Amino acid sequence: MAVAAVRRLAATAPVPVFVARGGGTGLLPVELAFDARLRLVVSPRHATVLVAAGRFPGPLGVAVDRVHDQLPAPRGTLWWTADVDGDRPAALRDASVVTDADPVGSVVALHRDLCLGRIRSDAAVLADDPPNRFEGRGDHGQGGEGMMGGVPWGRPMAMTGDDRDGLALDRLPVVLGPFLPGFPNGLRVHAVLQGDVVQEAKLEVLDLGSGPRLDRLDPAAGGAQHDLRWLAEALRLAGLGALAVRAARLARAAPAPASRAALARLVRRSGLPAAWSGVGVIDGEDARARLVRRLDPSAPEGRSPGPSLERVAEVLVGQDWSDAVVTICSFDLPTDRAEAVIEAQA
Amino acid sequence: MLSVLASASAAFGSVLVAVFLARGWRAGKKGLWPFRAPFLGGGISETHAWSRFHARYYPMTLVFVAFEMEMMFMYPWAVVFVEEGMTAFADMGVFLGLLSLGILYAWREGAFRWQ
Structure with missing residues (x-):
């Protein structure tokens, strides 16, 4: 009785969702970012529902399997895709499939069913084995000999x-x-x-495959929309959730210049530009300069392609991990996201 | 009567705790290898993270602990402050002044730089 009441309460709470973006999705799916019924979390440990968006060929599929098994039970998986005949890794084999433009309703329904016990929690898809065998082997059961030998808990020292x-x-x-x-x-x-x-x-x-895309940018405002999606992602990364939601909301359609300018003002006041100052300098431009360039609504759309991956890797060496993530995020690296703008403008 | 009731409830409680512990122990035995792998966004760690790394807050911590201990002297001082008046105030001023020189020295030596 009491447990049933708690289950019903849990079913009405905002759904903690972890989004794994595959090929053909561009940046942060704004449809999921601003809805009050969902709560985007940054680690599968905090999620109930895994939304796998896009295509997952080869190594991407292996990665999605790993993330899938890291969600605590009860867990459910939703495959949001424009191409249901594409590669289907083990984690998505029993997943509910959504092809609509808006998967939020399906995510909420899946969460409710899980909480109320109407459907079973997803089973693990990977083998329940340590990365290397170690139990019962070696002098101390560490899987080898000597101080540094062996693979305690399955991994080398x-x-x-x-x-x-x-x-x-x-x-x-x-x-x-x-x-x-x-x-x-x-x-x-x-x-x-x-x-x-x-x-x-x-x-x-990694290979992102090819086929129909999930993100449909407005051809006239593709560049501006892309910038706002980028901004939403960056703000979320910086922990400025409310501003990120605002940017995501603007990114849905062609944004009005006035509202973009208002957002730019808020971001400047948030202190984010100062925090990014001096981080990830390439060609004399730091992450702050790249952020400020995106904030300017009058800036020409159509971005220059980002630096090569080798150059970015060189800059990462010697940085703290947090600065490294900011550096990576601040570019339009030549992966799926740049392609989205090119397609929208063609 | 009361003691019988107390023993019975204690026994019942112990059994309940034992059952829950056993269930937890059994649940912890299966299906956990993929679950408890560290979250690296779909990537893997090649070694485990029992590693020695540079504790860069170390000088800062030492300075903090040292100066926090100096503040202990302010408790007895606060007790006699009203009796002694300006003399105690000047004494403590000299003491804190010397300590501040220590902070300036640590600053110059780069103890507060995060690197």
Whole structure:
């Protein structure tokens, strides 16, 4: 009785949603960003519903499987796509499919059914095994011999290396993305971290497939819309949620210059430009300058293509991870997002 | 009668706790490897994160702890301040002045720089 009441209450709460953007979606799906019935979260740990938007061929599909299994139960998956015959990774095999322009209703319904126990929580799709076998092997069950040998908890020990600060501490090789908040679609970073400082970085764009797109930008205002979507993503990344919602709302249609100017004023007052000052300098331009350029409604639309991935990777080395994410987010990297504008203008 | 009731409820409570713990332990045994992998946006970590890294707040912390301890001297001082008057005020002024020189020195040496 009491549990049923709690379930009913939970079913009416805003749905915590994690969005994994695949190919053909452009930037942050604004349809999901400003709706009060949803709450976009930055980690699958906080989500009940996984919205997989777009195409997920090959390695993108593997990544979506990993993220899918990281949602706590009860969890549900929704595949929002314009191409139902495309690649369908294991995580999306039993997912409800939405092809409409607006998936919010379906997300809410899925969440309600999950909370009320009408449908079962998604099962895990990956094997329930550690990355390497270790249990019961070696002197101490660490999967090997000696102090640094073995794979305790399935992963090898970190090894030391020289770092930026003249110390020789442990290096942490990680593969980050493509579904990190603020990352352009399909971008994956192979990084070596020490603490939160990037020691080595390599950027890679995963195959995004081809076919019909989900984001339909207004041909006349494609550039302005794209800028606003970019701004919504950047503001969300900076923790300015209310401003991000405002930008996302404007990005739905061709925005009026007056409302864009008002948004630009608010962003300037928020202190974000100052926080981004001096971060990620390429060709004498920092993240602040790139932000200010986007805020200007009179600026010519049509963006120059961003710098090459190699140049961005060079700038990332030696940065804190937070600055590295700001640097990556501040460009129009040559992935899916730039393509969206080109298509809209053609 | 009361003691029997108390023992019965204690026994019932213990059984309940044991059942919940056992259920939690069993649930924790299955389906967790993919779930408890660190969230890296669909990527993976090649080593685990039991790593030594540069604690860059370290000098700042030391300076903070040192100066926080100096503030202990202000408690006895506050007790005698009313009796002693201006003398105590001047003494504490000299003490805090010396401490401020220490802060300026730490500042010059870059202890407050985050790098």
